Amino acid sequence: MSFSLPERVTLKGPNFIREVFERGVGVEGFISFGIGNPAPEAIPVEVIEKAFDEVVHSNPMSLLQYGPMQGDAKLAELTLERLVKTHKMNPEGQGLIISNGAGQLLGLVPITVLEPGDEVYMDEFTFTSAINSVRNMGGKAVGIKTDEHGMIPSELEKAAQSGKGKYIYLIPNFQNPTGITMPLERRKEIYAIASKYDLFIYEDDPYGEIRFAGEYIPTFKSFDTENRVLYAGSYSKTLSAGLRVGFLLGPANVIEAIQALKNNTAGQMPLVTQKVVANVLDTIDYDAHLENVRKVYKTKCEALLNAFNKFASSKVKLTQPTGGMFAWMTMPAEVNCDEFFEACMDRNVGIIKCGAFAADGAGEGHAFRLSYTVPTVEEITKGMEILGGLTKEFCGE
Structure with a gap:
C-alpha cells in the first residue's frame, strides 16, 4: 500500500x-x-544515580503503574516554587504542565492554537524544531530580522500588520543558534507590540539558568500583566538531557487545552524520570x-x-x-x-x-x-x- x-x-x-x-x-x-x-x-551523574536508587527502592509500584496525566505533583510544586521565588513570576491564574522535555511543547503549542495560514513570528534564524512544528500545522514561520539585541521591534510590527499573526516565538536568553541575549528594554518593546496586535508570546527559556556573565534579565513572564505569555523551561540543560523533563507555565485556560491535547496524543510521560528530577531538586542545593x-x-x-x-x-x-x-x-x-x-x-x-x-x-x-x-x-x-x-x-x- x-x-x-x-x-x-x-x-x-x-x-x-x-x-x-x-x-x-x-x-x-x-x-x-x-x-x-x-x-x-x-x-x-552521582547525584542522579543516587536519586534513581532512592526513587526505585522507596516505592517501586508507584513507578510501574499509570500516573497522573498532569505530571508528578511534587515536581510541579518544586518547579512552580522556583519560578515564583527565583524568577518573580505571578502564579495567580496560571497553570503548569510537566512535559517530555521542552521539545514536546514545541509541537503541542502550535497543534493547540494554530489554524492553517496563521503566522508565527520568530527570529529569522532560530531553533529548527520551532520552525518545523509551525509548518507542520500549516502555519507560516515568519522570520523577523534581528540585530545584536535580538528581534527588531519595527520589523516585527511590519509583519504583525498582516493581521494573520497568532504568537511570537522567542528564545530571549542565549538564543539558539546565535547566543544573543535580548536586553530588558527590547523585551518590553516586543511585549508592547504583542499587546497592540493581540499576540501571545511563547517564551522558550531552556538556557536561561546558564548565565555565566553579565546581569540577570527578567523574563517576559515576570512582567506579563496581560496574561499573554507562555513560559517554557527545561531540566535538560541543567541536569540531564536524557531524562527529558520540561515544563510550561501559562494562563490556566490555555494550559488546560494543551494538557487535554497532550493527554489524547501522548498520554503521560514516564513517572520515574519526573520523580528523579523531583528528588534531585528536593535534596541538593540546586543553585x-x-x-x-x-x-x-x-x-x-x-x-x-x-x-x-x-x-x-x-x-x-x-x-x-x-x-x-x-x-x-x-x-x-x-x-x-x-x-x-x-x-x-x-x-x-x-x-x-x-x-x-x-x-x-x-x-x-x-x-x-x-x-x-x-x-x-x-x-x-x-x-x-x-x-x-x-x-x-x-x-x-
Whole structure:
C-alpha cells in the first residue's frame, strides 16, 4: 500500500545538523562544534544515580503503574516554587504542565492554537524544531530580522500588520543558534507590540539558568500583566538531557487545552524520570549545582572566544555569549559558505550552516553555529586553530 502524506508534514529542508553528525561519527580526531548537547562534565551523574536508587527502592509500584496525566505533583510544586521565588513570576491564574522535555511543547503549542495560514513570528534564524512544528500545522514561520539585541521591534510590527499573526516565538536568553541575549528594554518593546496586535508570546527559556556573565534579565513572564505569555523551561540543560523533563507555565485556560491535547496524543510521560528530577531538586542545593554548571560553560566559551581572537580572520565576526551553549560566526558576504563548510569538514572540524535555522523569508545568510559544550578545552583550542586558519584562507587576514 502507498500512503499519501499531506504536504504540510513532508515539508522539510536539508538536515545540516544530522549531516555533520553522520559525517563525523567514527572519524578519528574529528572535533564537532555542531552538536548542541550539554557538557558531559556538567551532568551530576552521582547525584542522579543516587536519586534513581532512592526513587526505585522507596516505592517501586508507584513507578510501574499509570500516573497522573498532569505530571508528578511534587515536581510541579518544586518547579512552580522556583519560578515564583527565583524568577518573580505571578502564579495567580496560571497553570503548569510537566512535559517530555521542552521539545514536546514545541509541537503541542502550535497543534493547540494554530489554524492553517496563521503566522508565527520568530527570529529569522532560530531553533529548527520551532520552525518545523509551525509548518507542520500549516502555519507560516515568519522570520523577523534581528540585530545584536535580538528581534527588531519595527520589523516585527511590519509583519504583525498582516493581521494573520497568532504568537511570537522567542528564545530571549542565549538564543539558539546565535547566543544573543535580548536586553530588558527590547523585551518590553516586543511585549508592547504583542499587546497592540493581540499576540501571545511563547517564551522558550531552556538556557536561561546558564548565565555565566553579565546581569540577570527578567523574563517576559515576570512582567506579563496581560496574561499573554507562555513560559517554557527545561531540566535538560541543567541536569540531564536524557531524562527529558520540561515544563510550561501559562494562563490556566490555555494550559488546560494543551494538557487535554497532550493527554489524547501522548498520554503521560514516564513517572520515574519526573520523580528523579523531583528528588534531585528536593535534596541538593540546586543553585550551587547551577554555579558549577556555569563554571564549566564559562571556561569552554572563553576557550572558544580566545582561540577565535587569536587565530581567525579579522573580517569574520563572532557573537560574545554571556551564557548558554552557542556562538554565531558571520562571514563576509562574498565568501562561498558551502565551500568553507566542506573545507572545515575535510579538516575534521564540524560546524552547522545557518540554513539549518532559517525561518520563512530569512535571507541567505553567511553564518555558522558553533557549540562549545561537548569538546574539551584542548579540543576547542585545536579545532578553532584549524577553523581560524581556514577563515584566513577564505577571507584574508
